[in-house]
Amino acid sequence: MASIYANAYLTIAATASADFDGGCFRERSPTVKVEVTDIAGQISCLYARERLGHAAFDFGISGALQAARRNAWRAESQIDDYPLFGRGWCFQERLLSPRVLHYTSEEIVWECLGMTSCECGTMDRFVGSAVLRERRNAAGVPLDIEVRCGKLERSQALVKRLGMLERFESLSNFRGKLPAVLSDDYAFMSAIEGKPLEMETTDVQMRERWRDLVSQYSHRHLTYATDTLPALSGLAKSWQARSPGLGQxxxxxxxxxxxxxxxxxxxxxxxxxxxxxxxxxxxxxxxxxxxxxxxxxxxxxxxxxxxxxxxxxxxxxxxxxxxxxxxxxxxxxxxxxxxxxxxxxxxxxxxxxxxxxxxxxxxxxxxxxxxxxxxxxxxxxxxxxxxxxxxxxxxxxxxxxxxxxxxxxxxxxxxxxxxxxxxxxxxxxxxxxxxxxxxxxxxxx
Incomplete structure (x- = not known):
């Protein structure tokens, strides 16, 4: 199963479905239209829709700010909106797939090794994305993939908007005050420097990332408890291939x-x-x-x-x-x-x-x-x-x-x-x- 997903050109995910009968398509919430007439008699229209949550797509991390990851993941609304993310086998299938097209209840979401994007545009601002980092890591993609995908400019804009450069005197001071998931992200740190960095994934980082993966995986549900190790075996194999120093x-x-x-x-x-x-x-x-x-x-x-x-x-x-x-x-x-x-x-x-x-x-x-x-x-x-x-x-x-x-x-x-x-x-x-x-x-x- 792991090799099938890892070698697929595109994986289509019925992310809003609780089982195989759920299908991909949903009736979306209607857009609200409000008409306003000003004093000159001109009619203006305001369109609105319900704000969508995206934390579950990033292991509970939204944008550049690290939220309470496991609390966000365990929230009932996240489970209800994305039941596929609660399944144990789907965890490695998502990370191993080069490209995934998610059908959710309100929009379509695209994931590949370079970016995550949704219809409302919120995910285009994701920086320090935990799931993107692990997807690239499992696939053996070089660390400078984000720069090659043109995300350096986006990261620089976000850094400027958050005023981070003004608050810290140097990169070393800045890195020490960041959550690990951000300081370990190539595009984000490249944006701080304004140029590509020389970075390598070390054995120590691979060990830490594995423990984080296991923690995330352990929150998922399995129909059969005996699948606990098999449902993670594809990621384990890719981890050892990437870092033989992990040992047996x-x-x-x-x-x-x-x-x-x-x-x-x-x-x-x-x-x-x-x-x-x-x-x-x-x-x-x-x-x-x-x-x-x-x-x-x-x-x-x-x-x-x-x-x-x-x-x-x-x-x-x-x-x-x-x-x-x-x-x-x-x-x-x-x-x-x-x-x-x-x-x-x-x-x-x-x-x-x-x-x-x-x-x-x-x-x-x-x-x-x-x-x-x-x-x-x-x-x-x-x-x-x-x-x-x-x-x-x-x-x-x-x-x-x-x-x-x-x-x-x-x-x-x-x-x-x-x-x-x-x-x-x-x-x-x-x-x-x-x-x-x-x-x-x-x-x-």
Whole structure:
């Protein structure tokens, strides 16, 4: 499927349709006409129509200003207007297609590797477009494509209109104050300089972009949970072709980004679960169905674990598709704790509906984010292992920051094999007595 869409000349998308019976065509909202007669008896006409939303076409980013991307995407109006964008398989089909013609309820929208355009003209002003950036990246298009498509002049006009050059003294100062999606956009930064820039897509950028893609993809719906990895396999294959430095593909993560990749969290309270069918090892975001994101870092993190071994077993010949098993062997510092039992006088049902849970060690309880809310009751009172993974340094003078860790549950009493059940955003391991911290080698499946 991925190769068909990637090699298509034109993809026609029934973007306003909820299923295959919906078709492309809709009855559009009528234009409002108001006639006004002035004092001289001249009749003037004013035409108006309902203002259209376009945020969903840009992953929730409208124009040059970064909005609340996921909040905009999750808005019911976006889901209702563009149901095709809520489908998991359609995510990679859209990004891999060289050209897409969208039939929406109110207008036709054009997408190619150089631009996005709509009938009302709003999308012609898109700068720093996340979806265009990833479409070009997946297709291996050189970074200067926007300039060759004549968008430099448009970007310069937008920069001037926003008065950005007057507010910042230099490009370096300007870049530091921009959202990443804008500072990473070739045409926009070229407009700031007034000339083409020498830019390359680095392995670090490819890793960050992959995590962003997964986060966006995880909000989509799949009829069959077992399609979680297959529906993203075409993009994974193109990512590896563009950046061999990513290493081996491991059930939705990359070998050379694994330490960062393990630190994902569920972002939808009460909406995550591990399906009955095996999807992926528990350390992969693909092991459950629900929206995910990665714990944020201020700077390049300091890692405290060592990867001893990692492997996944594909179910067939496609290395980017379904997997039947997988494991990662890590060595690091571990604290043993117990998941806290709430006072019976508290609203237990309300507690279970949230993903915030607490761990009791010797004297201190710490919060962690549970992966599957369905596992809440089964984990209460259970012994859990907290693995110290990394430090997010937010003070370069003291090198102090937030400690990140994985919360694991032993598979049985005799083995050293664990399953992931959550993640800790602030481990605070320094506050533990040395006797409470143990160095271990763990296998997570």
């Amino acid at each position: 593909y491991l059930a939705g993560l990359w070998e050379h980004d694994l330490l960062r990749g393990l630190l994902w969290q569920c972002v939808d309270r009460g909406e995550t679960a591990r399906p009955g069918d095996y999807l992926a090892p528990s350390w992969s975001w693909a092991s459950l169905r629900g929206a995910v994101d990665w714990l944020p870092f201020h700077y390049e993190p300091i890692y405290h674990v060592t990867i001893m071994a990692v492997a996944t077993q594909p179910s067939g010949r496609n290395a980017f598709g379904e997997v039947t098993s997988g494991h990662v062997k890590l060595r690091g510092l571990v604290v043993i704790a117990t998941m806290k039992t709430y006072d019976l006088r508290e609203n237990t049902a309300e507690m279970q509906a949230h993903r915030d849970c607490y761990l009791e060690g010797t004297e201190m309880g710490q919060r962690f984010f549970i992966d599957s809310t369905e596992e809440y009751a089964a984990l209460l009172g259970q012994e859990l292992h907290c693995l110290w993974c990394s430090t997010d340094v937010n003070d370069l003078r003291t090198m102090i920051g937030f400690e990140r860790g994985l919360v694991l549950r032993r598979c049985d009493n005799t083995s050293n094999t664990f399953r992931r059940v959550g993640v800790m955003a602030n481990f605070r391991i320094a506050e533990r007595d040395a006797a409470e911290v143990t160095e271990m080698e763990l296998i997570i499946i």
